Amino acid sequence: MEMSELTALLTREGLALLDETGSVESSADVARSVSRLRAAGHSPDLVSAVVGQARLRVKARPKFGEFADRMLFTRAGLEQATRLSVATMHAIRLRRAGITHVADLGCGIGGDSLAFAGAGLAVDAVDADEVTSAIAAYNLAPFPDASVRQGTAETSLPDEGAVWLDPARRTAGHSETTRTSAADWSPSLDWCFEVAQAHPAGIKLGPGLDRDLIPDDVEAQWVSADGSVVELVLWSGELARAGIRRSALVMQAGETHEITAAADADDEPVRPLGAYLHEPDGAVIRARLIGEVARMLEAGMVDEQIAYLTGDAALTSPFVQSFRVRETMPAHVKTINQALRAHGIGRLEIKKRGMDIDPAAFRKKLSLKGSAAATLILTRTTSGRVAILADRV
Structure with missing residues (x-):
């Protein structure tokens, strides 16, 4: 989505038109909706924004459920966003640790911030991209204790509270993006680790991160949802549980199960195939x-x-x-x-x-x-x- 499209959409007329358009399920629906809206005299930017958002809302339902129908997205932002059920587990950990305020640095479209705010935390959300931060502000508008601004993580560290970091691991853009190496992440992994030394922090990373890069003094938690490993989170400070350095959190069919250990577990011996x-x-x-x-x-x-x-x-x-x-x-x-x-x-x-x-x-x-x-x-x-x-x- 370009800023011109977002500007056209973020008006009373634009948002009303989006709600009236309803679900756009397929490519054929896209073509029909574009033709109908253009015939009604709406501008190309508004039509593109409305139809694009209607299509993304459908795609967002597996991640955000019924909330998707009241949210805005970019294609890349939706792909990279934390699904709401997983973000809720992040929020629960913060609440259990006694955290009341969190800075979400690299908030994207606001997936994690939605869960933080919904759990009653005060949220300061920051994203470097102008369009993405504006969309996050729209998504978080129902929460009075959540604020969103455009800025970089490196210039937005809070004086107190926890820090949630989701470094950009793909090239910049709102649609097609590609993965980058750890050396090119923004903010850098080394900077994230420095922050985690000074603040209680959660660092969301890809589950395939080179394990040699994981510091010894954090809790590393791999999360799977409905059979797919979706993330690795490194927890530090008060957010890291005493005596735990390895965790596997399994979320399946609405149930959550976890196994933890102080270190990598020793394997059991090899044995012949059993029953x-x-x-x-x-x-x-x-x-x-x-x-x-x-x-x-x-x-x-x-x-x-x-x-x-x-x-x-x-x-x-x-x-x-x-x-x-x-x-x-x-x-x-x-x-x-x-x-x-x-x-x-x-x-x-x-x-x-x-x-x-x-x-x-x-x-x-x-x-x-x-x-x-x-x-x-x-x-x-x-x-x-x-x-x-x-x-x-």
């Missing part, structure tokens, strides 16, 4: 807490380099997807097809780990006929490369 195979959640893998989960499940590793667990106990947990093993066989197409036919399997989920196989291409080689369903897991075990026919628990 059950367990796939740890991505946050558990990133946090290197697989060993903790293995001990919960009375399980061992299938291979030293493979993030699958196996055991004979009929146990599962929120930190894994569990499968009951039906049959194990060599990872040969002919042998697998024989097993699929014997079990009448017509619907097959394919998973792989530790094998250079494209599941989509591999599926084309399989004979799937019948009404039964199963999961095929292609991996390495103590017996070498195997195919495991299994059922989700």
